[in-house]
Amino acid sequence: MIPYVVSKLAIALISPLGTALLLWLVGLLLLATARRAAISLLVLGLGWLWLWSTPVVSDSLLHHLEHRYPPRLAAALPRADAIVVLGGAVAPPGRGMPYPNLSPAADRIWHAARVFRAGKAPILVASGGSDPALAAVPEAQVIAGLLQELGVPAAAILQERDSRTTYENAQFTARLLQDRHVRGSCS
Template identity: 35%
Template structure:
């Protein structure tokens, strides 16, 4: 129920979609109530310009990405590596016959790097699919097809194929892997997604060491640096707002224990 509701609500709540619909509604209302309609349309249009050209998307993402620093190898033992899904494009992969990924493909590249760095570690990919409609293939199948490209033997990777969101990633990964006390597991996901991911694994009773990748910012807000295009800025803004709403929703529904999970200690 939570999964379906979150997807349906977000379809309308995406800032760029909401502001566009608001502007369109205003123009429609202006046919009968000119002043009110034009005011609503102007509000939607101004919102699109501010979110698209202003620094707000970057500012919101920086706070997320800076929460967990980049991983520093301390030479300690690594028992396993968990890579979360979300970068895969199953529909395009099925249509084109080759593994396709979106901007978060660094997650899969990190799998190849960590497989070589820690040859004794267990490798796990967690992700079934985050779509409401049936998909041509699972995220895990896309990754399986990409393994030869990153130099990883398929027999080395364990797949958790049923999860649809971050909370399920954590819960089902723990059930599959049965981590033992004292084991050290790296968790690979995008930097902006790491706070929610760590919170979910903590709630599932699965301690992990964050290994953030796929950074979208240089670590500074850049208040005086506008985006190159409205489309670029809106992409940042949509992504950041989605993650902040996800944190709030997970906290209010008890899926994470803190509204903004932080590094241990």
Template identity: 35%
Template sequence: MFFVLSKVVGFFIHPSNLIAVICAVGVVLLLTQWRRAGTRVLAAGVVLLLIAGYSPLGSVMLLTLSERFQPWQYAGKAPDGIIVLGGALDSDVSAARNSVELDSSAERVVAALELARDYPRARIVYSGGSGNLLGDSVPEAPMAAELFERFGIAKDRLLLERRSRTTAENARFTRELVSPKPGELWLLVTSAFHMPRSIEVFRAAGVDVVAYPVDWRTRGWSDAAQPFNRLSSGLARMDVAAHEWAGLLAYWVHHRGEKVVPTP
């Protein structure tokens, strides 16, 4: 039930969806006796659309998260394990095409392959089920395993967690799967903007991980002053940023944390 509720609320959290709803309400009001109110609502929707689509607000929101954890540097101790969070593969298209298809977060898999090559003793956990609310549920982890094996990663190094639908479930099910021991070094590979929320839930689940951020999406703080030249690009970045911030705020409220964004 909670998963369904989170998906429904998540629909309206995305600015592109919320703005569309506002504009639709404005159009409906224009067809009624409340035409003046409809004009105002529709105008507000258009203004919000222009701000979200062309201003660098989405970049600022994303940078605040993605710059929190810096790239990992080898400090003399090789990792004992590498945890890769799902989201790098399009499981629905992969299943339909009978081919492993990567999506916009493909850097997660690329980084994991590089780490697996550089640290051949490290175990690799791919945590990814299906977050689909509608349609058939196709878990991502088995498809990732197929890709790893194509690149020569031995099966006995791979641990697949295929039940998770959320980041919190990524953490809980991964802990049950690997039971990390004190003193072990486990790297957590996920998108830089997703790292603060991931670190927070893994810590709460009792899994001590070290951030290995990838998939930065921005060039750095210079993007905070750079407007977008396409409406769709700005909206896409706003959607990603709003989703992450909403997740952090919800987790902070639910668990009464001290900080909304965790410290490195």
């Protein structure tokens, strides 16, 4: 398994900003020896960043990814043994922040509570750890607290507090559910 830091670095480098910064770095390094190639890389980096920053490109990519999975009403969902809320929905309190910071993905917490209240599963799993140097509590604990504020009883919530990536969310949550003899399926 790829170490956590290496995976986060790789993700940062393949992001539009990371790719532009890498092009600029290589361009600056080549500036003294290969001026024409260096300027080309600097301009390419700027163009690459501008391209991905335009709403036409970013919104069309987002639409392309999301339209394949249209939202479904909670009542239309099938019954399941558990509902899983993946991490990445909140930044836990830490470093002087007394409250969690909700990310754009925080709507998954609200929807999970809605699905639970619709009676679609008896268990809800909050998944997500945190870096102790950055956060006071694991993300799963914050998600569980928000779920309780949205009407989910504490007894119905399991917490997977060790993951730091989506892959670990899935791996550790599967293990947690297997330990409780909950069979898995995706829909």
